[in-house]
Amino acid sequence: AQSVAQPEDQVNVAEGNPLTVKCTYSVSGNPYLFWYVQYPNRGLQFLLKYITGDNLVKGSYGFEAEFNKSQTSFHLKKPSALVSDSALYFCAVREDGNTGKLIFGQGTTLQVKP
Amino acid sequence: EPEVTQTPSHQVTQMGQEVILRCVPISNHLYFYWYRQILGQKVEFLVSFYNNEISEKSEIFDDQFSVERPDGSNFTLKIRSTKLEDSAMYFCASSIAGVGANVLTFGAGSRLTVL
Numbered sequence: 001a002q003s004v005a006q007p008e009d010q011v012n013v014a015e016g017n018p019l020t021v022k023c024t025y026s027v028s029g030n031p032y033l034f035w036y037v038q039y040p041n042r043g044l045q046f047l048l049k050y051i052t053g054d055n056l057v058k059g060s061y062g063f064e065a066e067f068n069k070s071q072t073s074f075h076l077k078k079p080s081a082l083v084s085d086s087a088l089y090f091c092a093v094r095e096d097g098n099t100g101k102l103i104f105g106q107g108t109t110l111q112v113k114p
Numbered sequence: 115e116p117e118v119t120q121t122p123s124h125q126v127t128q129m130g131q132e133v134i135l136r137c138v139p140i141s142n143h144l145y146f147y148w149y150r151q152i153l154g155q156k157v158e159f160l161v162s163f164y165n166n167e168i169s170e171k172s173e174i175f176d177d178q179f180s181v182e183r184p185d186g187s188n189f190t191l192k193i194r195s196t197k198l199e200d201s202a203m204y205f206c207a208s209s210i211a212g213v214g215a216n217v218l219t220f221g222a223g224s225r226l227t228v229l
Binding site for chain 1: 147157159164170209211218219220222
């Protein structure tokens, strides 16, 4: 069965510093990996996805994610954090051939302090 | 940019009452989903819907739940007899296709509070 783990409930970083939000996954086939962000009282917004090819994927708002097949990880990164990046971040996976269902991790709260 | 819209944004109901949550997916999308998020917990898949039938459902989606696409634009989630544990944020989503790297677009959610 598919699963996603986000080992950190919260990540704190100072504005201007690089940030990493961790995600590991488990699927039996080829994974399709996604990051979504949720701002307070808002829905989930798509940030980026991994299909195949280049292991470094670039997405919205300066975010990128690195796919590592051997470590089954898909960590979200940003070189320089902004206070406005503070939000709840969800990693999600869809297994190859699935009906379309995404399986989400438990979410990581990112706090960027000025 | 096209959006998924959900109504109501917040509904308070008494235990045992029926609730219908409504969603208008993006117009050219063919796959529709409901997810829920209990406060402080992860986003959980409930059901996916394609070609006027359920394509997959989770074990959460028991006989108390049903989905319908009553016309060409709306997609509804009905909870027949609400329980306290149904209190959650319910998200509707849609996608053009149901496989591969297709992105789900989510609505802003409907918060359901069962008293």
